[in-house]
Amino acid sequence: MALTKHERRIRIKSRIRKIVSGTEARPRLTVFRSNKEIYAQIVDDVTGKTISAASSRDKDISSVTATKVELAKLVGKTVAEKAMKAGVETIAFDRGGYLYHGRVKSLAEGAREAGLKF
Numbered sequence: 001m002a003l004t005k006h007e008r009r010i011r012i013k014s015r016i017r018k019i020v021s022g023t024e025a026r027p028r029l030t031v032f033r034s035n036k037e038i039y040a041q042i043v044d045d046v047t048g049k050t051i052s053a054a055s056s057r058d059k060d061i062s063s064v065t066a067t068k069v070e071l072a073k074l075v076g077k078t079v080a081e082k083a084m085k086a087g088v089e090t091i092a093f094d095r096g097g098y099l100y101h102g103r104v105k106s107l108a109e110g111a112r113e114a115g116l117k118f
Helices: 005-019 068-085 103-113
Strands: 028-033 038-044 049-055 092-094
Touching: 028 103, 038 068, 038 103, 049 068, 068 103
Parallel strands: 028 092
Antiparallel strands: 028 038, 038 049
């Protein structure tokens, strides 16, 4: 029997997570994309702590009238700025089982523009 979209994404996500993990020196930028919103957080997997987080539901971002791709870029910039304030410069990117395309790619480009290296 064929996998559902959700089961397929979970399987891909687990393959990615076997390889990508965040350390104190190089935390993980993880992405969650729903139909309407996009969320990003920078996580240190060793201690299990979230260093910074941003989403399209944040007040400063949700007040902007833009397409979902443009909002994703703003989320990437916001999470990167918060990470830079916390002293993080390099990260490992975890696309969360989604294709590196569209909103996920836009979020990554926004984070790179704000100064994160990955």
